[in-house]
Amino acid sequence: MMDNEVRDKKKAEEHTERNQAVNQLKMLSVTAIFLIHCKFPGRAGEIIRGVASFGVPVFFMIAGFYSYRISRSKIRKRAGHLFQLIIGANLFYLVWDLAYLCLTGENVAVWTAENLNWKKLLIFLLFNETPLRGHLWFLGALWYCYLLLLLFAVVLSGRNQQGKEWYSRAGKAVTAVLLLGNLVLGEALTGLGHNLQIPYVRNWLFCGVPCFLAGYLIRERQENQTACKMTRKMMIVLIVFCAVFGAVETCLIPDSELYLGTLLLALFSFMYVAYRDGKKTGCASWYLEFVDRNASLIYILQVAVIKTLQLILQRTGVGDNKVLAWIMPFAAFALTCLTAELVTKIRVCILHRK
Numbered sequence: 001m002m003d004n005e006v007r008d009k010k011k012a013e014e015h016t017e018r019n020q021a022v023n024q025l026k027m028l029s030v031t032a033i034f035l036i037h038c039k040f041p042g043r044a045g046e047i048i049r050g051v052a053s054f055g056v057p058v059f060f061m062i063a064g065f066y067s068y069r070i071s072r073s074k075i076r077k078r079a080g081h082l083f084q085l086i087i088g089a090n091l092f093y094l095v096w097d098l099a100y101l102c103l104t105g106e107n108v109a110v111w112t113a114e115n116l117n118w119k120k121l122l123i124f125l126l127f128n129e130t131p132l133r134g135h136l137w138f139l140g141a142l143w144y145c146y147l148l149l150l151l152f153a154v155v156l157s158g159r160n161q162q163g164k165e166w167y168s169r170a171g172k173a174v175t176a177v178l179l180l181g182n183l184v185l186g187e188a189l190t191g192l193g194h195n196l197q198i199p200y201v202r203n204w205l206f207c208g209v210p211c212f213l214a215g216y217l218i219r220e221r222q223e224n225q226t227a228c229k230m231t232r233k234m235m236i237v238l239i240v241f242c243a244v245f246g247a248v249e250t251c252l253i254p255d256s257e258l259y260l261g262t263l264l265l266a267l268f269s270f271m272y273v274a275y276r277d278g279k280k281t282g283c284a285s286w287y288l289e290f291v292d293r294n295a296s297l298i299y300i301l302q303v304a305v306i307k308t309l310q311l312i313l314q315r316t317g318v319g320d321n322k323v324l325a326w327i328m329p330f331a332a333f334a335l336t337c338l339t340a341e342l343v344t345k346i347r348v349c350i351l352h353r354k
Contacts, residue, residue, distance in 0.1 A: 020288065021273035026062055027291040029055035030298055031333070037135060038306045038332050041325040043251075050250025051243055053258055056138065057211040057266035063142055064215030065274060068223065072153050079146040086139045089300045093132040096304050103311065128208075129199035135303055137199070141208035148209065168220060171213050178210035179263065187249070187256040195255055202257050214267060218274050228275045235272045242268060290341070297340035305336045 032055030039045040067075070101108050120131035128140035156164060186201040201207075221228075230238075246261030253259070291298075309332050313319040 019274070019276070021276035022062060022065065022270075023288045023292060025058060025269060025273045026295065027288060029058040029062075030291055030295055031055075033059075033299065034302055034333050034336070035329060037302055038329045040329055041322065046254055047247045047250050050254070050256075050259060051246045051262060051265070054246070054262040054266040054269065057207065057214075057258070057263060058270055059138070060142065060145070060208055060211035061215030061218070061266065061270045063145065064212035064217075065219045065270075066215075067146075067149055067212075068216055068219035072150060075146055075150045075153060079143060079150065082139060082143045082146065085296060085300070086136070086143060089136050089139060090130055090132050092300070093130075093136070093304070097132060100307065100311075123199050127199035127203040129203070133303055134198070136300070137202060138208075138299070141204035142212075144204040145208050145212040149212075168217070171217060175210045175213040175217065178206055182206040182210070182258060183260055183263070186258055187253055187260065190256045191253045198257060207258070211266070215270065218271060222274065228271065230271075232272065232275075235268050238268045239265060239272065290337070294337065294340040294344055297343055298336055301339055301343070302332070302336045305339060306332050309335065 032052035035052040036049055036055070039049045067078075097111070098108060101111055115131040117131075123129050124131060124140070128137040128144070130136045130140065152167070156167060159167075182201060185196055185206065189196060242261045242265035244261075246259050246265055249256070249259040249261050309328065310319065313321075313324065313328075318324055
């Protein structure tokens with residue numbers, strides 16, 4: 001019995017590693033998330049930002065998908081690596097913020113008092129909102145997901161099939177309830193004029209855990225050989241509809257972090273690529289490998305690169321140029337990718353020397 005479980009886990013891990021369609025969606029999501037932080041100008045940029053918010057749930061789903069039935073040692077390894085990223089990213093932005101404040105002539109003492117205090121630390125621990133850079137919340141939320149997965153791996157060990165099926169049904173219910181909570185606290189209340197602060201909606205509980213569970217449960221259906229009831233054409237139609245619906249929601253409620261349309265867009269997009277069963281997609285393999293290698297660094301470094309470019313444009317007197325405003329997202333993304341690749345190569349060289 002134990003040998004069968006080990007063999008099934010190995011098979012599941014090998015299967016997900018070969019799924020290039022999921023990696024292609026990952027590549028698209030990296031670009032989408034960048035466009036949240038570096039928007040195109042005007043109403044068009046705001047609509048693109050709203051639709052691009054699907055990228056964050058997708059990353060949680062990918063993590064959950066690749067976490068199905070992996071060993072506890074592998075969960076601990078991933079959690080440990082992610083913890084190092086959290087520490088490293090926050091230290092980087094602490095140094096970067098201090099340097100930025102000195103360059104812009106802002107008061108370092110005031111900034112320190114406002115951002116490095118016990119209240120900010122408590123918000124970070126409860127809701128993942130780091131006092132240094134808001135976009136780093138994702139790393140903390142994903143770390144909490146791995147810790148919860150490790151806890152449930154211990155709970156499920158030794159359970160019979162009936163017990164595991166009960167937890168699977170409970171996971172589906174939890175996913176639905178928490179995502180509904182996200183939409184009520186986020187989009188619905190914002191539309192009614194009661195805009196909650198971002199950390200209370202965008203956190204491990206209302207975004208990370210349900211989206212992580214969604215990816216995990218999709219992988220579970222595949223492992224149980226449960227066929228998808230929708231055809232690929234139906235999913236494509238739904239994906240297009242959800243993208244349009246998300247754009248309309250963005251126009252109506254521009255201040256929301258996540259929308260029903262973009263949440264469903266993330267779900268259907270992920271289901272579409274997951275059920276392609278790892279077949280080749282025709283996308284340039286070198287770019288897929290590049291994103292796989294540098295996705296974390298692109299995510300971490302993008303805000304620093306964007307703000308540095310904005311500062312340079314302001315200092316040179318062309319910060320309000322409308323043409324440059326449209327070029328900015330492309331230039332910033334390219335520079336972020338190059339910076340991430342450079343950091344990766346430096347890290348590899350240092351490790352080889354050791």
